[in-house]
Amino acid sequence: MVPHLTTALHGPLLELEQRILDGNTSIERWFRLRWLTHEPPFYCSVDLRNSGFKLAPVDTNLFPGGFNNLSAAFMPLAVQAATAAIEKICPEAKNLVLVPENHTRNKWYLENVATLAAILRQTGLEVRIGSLNPEISGPTELETATGKKLRVEPLKRLGSGSRVGVEGFDPCAILVNNDLSAGIPDILKDVNEQVLLPPLHAGWALRRKSTHFAAYDEVAAEFAQLLQIDPWLVNPYHARCGEIDFQARAGEECLASNVSMLLEKIRVKYLEYDIKDTPYVAVKADAGTYGMGVMMVRDAAEVRDLNRKQRNKMAVVKEGLAVTDVIIQEGVHTVERIEEKAAEPVVYMLDRYVIGGFYRVHGARAADENLNAPGMHFVPLAFEAACTVPDPHASCDAPPNRFYAYGVVARLALAAAGLELERTAPPE
Amino acid sequence: MVPHLTTALHGPLLELEQRILDGNTSIERWFRLRWLTHEPPFYCSVDLRNSGFKLAPVDTNLFPGGFNNLSAAFMPLAVQAATAAIEKICPEAKNLVLVPENHTRNKWYLENVATLAAILRQTGLEVRIGSLNPEISGPTELETATGKKLRVEPLKRLGSGSRVGVEGFDPCAILVNNDLSAGIPDILKDVNEQVLLPPLHAGWALRRKSTHFAAYDEVAAEFAQLLQIDPWLVNPYHARCGEIDFQARAGEECLASNVSMLLEKIRVKYLEYDIKDTPYVAVKADAGTYGMGVMMVRDAAEVRDLNRKQRNKMAVVKEGLAVTDVIIQEGVHTVERIEEKAAEPVVYMLDRYVIGGFYRVHGARAADENLNAPGMHFVPLAFEAACTVPDPHASCDAPPNRFYAYGVVARLALAAAGLELERTAPPE
Numbered sequence: 001m002v003p004h005l006t007t008a009l010h011g012p013l014l015e016l017e018q019r020i021l022d023g024n025t026s027i028e029r030w031f032r033l034r035w036l037t038h039e040p041p042f043y044c045s046v047d048l049r050n051s052g053f054k055l056a057p058v059d060t061n062l063f064p065g066g067f068n069n070l071s072a073a074f075m076p077l078a079v080q081a082a083t084a085a086i087e088k089i090c091p092e093a094k095n096l097v098l099v100p101e102n103h104t105r106n107k108w109y110l111e112n113v114a115t116l117a118a119i120l121r122q123t124g125l126e127v128r129i130g131s132l133n134p135e136i137s138g139p140t141e142l143e144t145a146t147g148k149k150l151r152v153e154p155l156k157r158l159g160s161g162s163r164v165g166v167e168g169f170d171p172c173a174i175l176v177n178n179d180l181s182a183g184i185p186d187i188l189k190d191v192n193e194q195v196l197l198p199p200l201h202a203g204w205a206l207r208r209k210s211t212h213f214a215a216y217d218e219v220a221a222e223f224a225q226l227l228q229i230d231p232w233l234v235n236p237y238h239a240r241c242g243e244i245d246f247q248a249r250a251g252e253e254c255l256a257s258n259v260s261m262l263l264e265k266i267r268v269k270y271l272e273y274d275i276k277d278t279p280y281v282a283v284k285a286d287a288g289t290y291g292m293g294v295m296m297v298r299d300a301a302e303v304r305d306l307n308r309k310q311r312n313k314m315a316v317v318k319e320g321l322a323v324t325d326v327i328i329q330e331g332v333h334t335v336e337r338i339e340e341k342a343a344e345p346v347v348y349m350l351d352r353y354v355i356g357g358f359y360r361v362h363g364a365r366a367a368d369e370n371l372n373a374p375g376m377h378f379v380p381l382a383f384e385a386a387c388t389v390p391d392p393h394a395s396c397d398a399p400p401n402r403f404y405a406y407g408v409v410a411r412l413a414l415a416a417a418g419l420e421l422e423r424t425a426p427p428e
Numbered sequence: 429m430v431p432h433l434t435t436a437l438h439g440p441l442l443e444l445e446q447r448i449l450d451g452n453t454s455i456e457r458w459f460r461l462r463w464l465t466h467e468p469p470f471y472c473s474v475d476l477r478n479s480g481f482k483l484a485p486v487d488t489n490l491f492p493g494g495f496n497n498l499s500a501a502f503m504p505l506a507v508q509a510a511t512a513a514i515e516k517i518c519p520e521a522k523n524l525v526l527v528p529e530n531h532t533r534n535k536w537y538l539e540n541v542a543t544l545a546a547i548l549r550q551t552g553l554e555v556r557i558g559s560l561n562p563e564i565s566g567p568t569e570l571e572t573a574t575g576k577k578l579r580v581e582p583l584k585r586l587g588s589g590s591r592v593g594v595e596g597f598d599p600c601a602i603l604v605n606n607d608l609s610a611g612i613p614d615i616l617k618d619v620n621e622q623v624l625l626p627p628l629h630a631g632w633a634l635r636r637k638s639t640h641f642a643a644y645d646e647v648a649a650e651f652a653q654l655l656q657i658d659p660w661l662v663n664p665y666h667a668r669c670g671e672i673d674f675q676a677r678a679g680e681e682c683l684a685s686n687v688s689m690l691l692e693k694i695r696v697k698y699l700e701y702d703i704k705d706t707p708y709v710a711v712k713a714d715a716g717t718y719g720m721g722v723m724m725v726r727d728a729a730e731v732r733d734l735n736r737k738q739r740n741k742m743a744v745v746k747e748g749l750a751v752t753d754v755i756i757q758e759g760v761h762t763v764e765r766i767e768e769k770a771a772e773p774v775v776y777m778l779d780r781y782v783i784g785g786f787y788r789v790h791g792a793r794a795a796d797e798n799l800n801a802p803g804m805h806f807v808p809l810a811f812e813a814a815c816t817v818p819d820p821h822a823s824c825d826a827p828p829n830r831f832y833a834y835g836v837v838a839r840l841a842l843a844a845a846g847l848e849l850e851r852t853a854p855p856e
Binding site for chain 2: 031032077091092
């Protein structure tokens with residue numbers, strides 16, 4: 001069920017994983033207590049990198065697509081988690097509207113929407129798809145990649161205008177699967193009677209990666225204390241620069257000095273752990289997704305001498321959003337390989353539960369490159385025991401145990417996202 | 429993953445299953461609303477019989493053993509369900525004591541205890557095994573069927589005596605996996621500060637099958653109304669007789685007239701649905717388990733002419749409990765076969781969630797006999813999509829769909845058990 005991973009394990013990771021396995025009961029209790037005071041977001045996917053010496057999240061997505069890439073065998077887990085989540089949000093609810101991304105021709109994305117809608121329907125909700133896309137002016141039938149029919153309707157204000165839904169259908173909750181890179185649409189503003197999942201400030205119109213990773217610093221520090229480990233083993237260094245203008249070459253100094261400082265910090269750690277890899281950092285737009293606006297840097301000089309093409313690439317992300325703020329993040333090499341190709345695990349969560357995951361695989365990218373790029377493909381993982389159930393009788397690098405560690409680190413990012421959303425919530 | 433079932437389907441069941449599949453969303457919402465006002469028991473297993481024209485529970489177990497018979501692939505579902513249940517009961521809990529049956533030499537039962545403890549540990553609880561068995565006078569290491577070590581300690585009163593636990597270990601909750609056929613032990617009486625799961629009145633010292641099936645009548649009637657079906661399709665007729673003494677031949681008249689009445693009612697239904705099978709009823713001890721004290725009857729005359737051996741068999745159940753009350757239950761033939769052998773599905777639930785199941789198979793028993801008897805074996809089912817997720821694109825008798833119907837009917841029995849426990853609860 002699980003593809004063979006030619007993971008080249010070093011000592012420190014084995015040690016980290018062993019600590020995580022040994023700490024299973026206290027880790028689960030620690031999460032349970034955390035969720036009592038800090039709600040996780042409704043859903044979340046986390047890109048992890050496993051470098052053989054550290055295991056860390058590099059991206060936390062609050063509008064996960066790709067539900068169709070999860071192993072079908074684990075749909076019951078997703079349904080059960082969604083049921084628990086819905087019970088808390090609107091226990092008596094009958095209706096839910098799902099707001100997708102605007103792209104109507106990406107059939108795999110539509111497959112994701114169909115999968116997500118199917119999961120929600122299994123919890124006993126009527127689900128309709130309400131689009132923000134101005135091209136959708138009436139009920140429209142779209143076809144998914146596997147030939148399923150998906151009925152999409154225009155999202156609209158209902159009745160007196162205080163509620164949102166689709167024609168003749170008033171939902172209790174609106175599940176947003178659109179990352180709002182284009183800004184918060186008017187139709188979703190001032191919606192107070194219905195629950196918006198996740199809240200609007202989770203969208204890239206307002207969200208910042210640097211705020212997320214600042215929250216992650218805290219969560220990782222607490223977790224490291226629980227396990228008595230160096231927090232660096234689960235946490236990449238990061239810094240940020242504002243007031244960047246790639247086209248006008250403004251802010252290059254901030255970028256260069258932060259890159260230099262981070263590379264130096266990484267070098268110190270590499271010496272401490274006797275790691276022979278070449279340190280690198282990822283420079284990413286502080287707001288935005290889809291792997292756009294990402295650059296891998298091994299030397300500060302590189303960011304001082306960007307050519308026109310590189311500047312253009314970094315200057316805008318999805319929906320043409322200009323990049324003015326960047327996060328500089330410690331690069332984590334991946335040692336995971338599937339059929340000789342670089343791979344990184346992506347873990348999916350619904351409410352507080354890990355529901356599955358897959359490997360993102362890229363045949364043309366190296367271990368220190370961004371795999372979230374055209375040419376990537378996905379290997380759905382049975383995620384034997386779905387990341388949550390370690391097998392104390394198996395060896396530490398047996399798949400269920402490896403995946404348990406993935407599920408734990410992914411949930412650290414989930415907890416950070418909860419904290420981030422609490423702190424960035426607009427005043428009531 | 430799923431054994432081939434040579435299910436000989438007739439029209440009506442297909443019709444019933446189609447209704448259940450079509451009603452998926454409204455059924456799930458119906459359950460969701462139910463659980464808002466009626467809590468399910470902590471755990472439960474339900475024996476189902478599928479006769480090709482009806483699908484009904486015949487036994488509801490509130491102290492399920494056999495967790496080791498579930499497919500390991502679905503352990504994450506069990507862990508997730510247990511996590512949700514524990515959060516409600518004692519969210520900050522660290523410790524739980526599991527009270528097993530007294531038999532220390534049944535290595536498969538010990539395997540069940542080990543599996544159950546493993547599930548609970550994954551939710552972040554420290555779990556210790558506290559035995560009622562007077563032979564366990566100190567920490568004792570037992571070996572399970574697969575060679576796991578199980579440490580069992582004597583259950584004892586702690587500190588000032590108001591709390592129960594094991595030496596040096598004070599639990600928040602006590603999970604009872606002992607059906608209390610031998611009566612309620614003093615050590616579990618007046619335990620008010622800790623949560624007993626399930627409550628003591630769920631034990632066979634107090635519980636009656638007839639009360640359960642009376643509650644089931646109500647749940648089945650409501651469900652039948654929701655689906656606009658004949659409730660008989662999911663509900664076997666039943667009646668009860670008290671003041672029976674098999675040895676003294678007292679109560680035979682009540683038994684004979686009720687058997688006669690039930691057989692007549694079944695005949696009328698068989699005519700209505702054009703069913704050619706021979707009606708029969710099961711006579712069972714109203715309190716008790718393990719398939720003991722069960723007799724299949726095709727004619728009222730049979731219960732008037734019990735020979736000594738039959739009377740002895742019916743007179744006592746587990747722990748030598750004398751049988752004074754019996755339930756007479758419509759027999760449901762099983763049409764399920766695994767490798768030509770009669771089989772019946774057993775569905776497991778934790779809190780409100782279906783977590784898996786298996787087939788109980790008996791090579792030497794017929795379709796209208798009790799399969800819960802020496803010689804039975806278990807075929808763990810992947811329960812493709814774990815009973816909870818129907819596939820609207822597959823045909824009605826595709827395994828995921830068949831299993832969805834199982835999960836629905838099993839949860840009806842779960843809901844009945846919740847109602848039963850509410851109504852039989854002792855005054856606070």
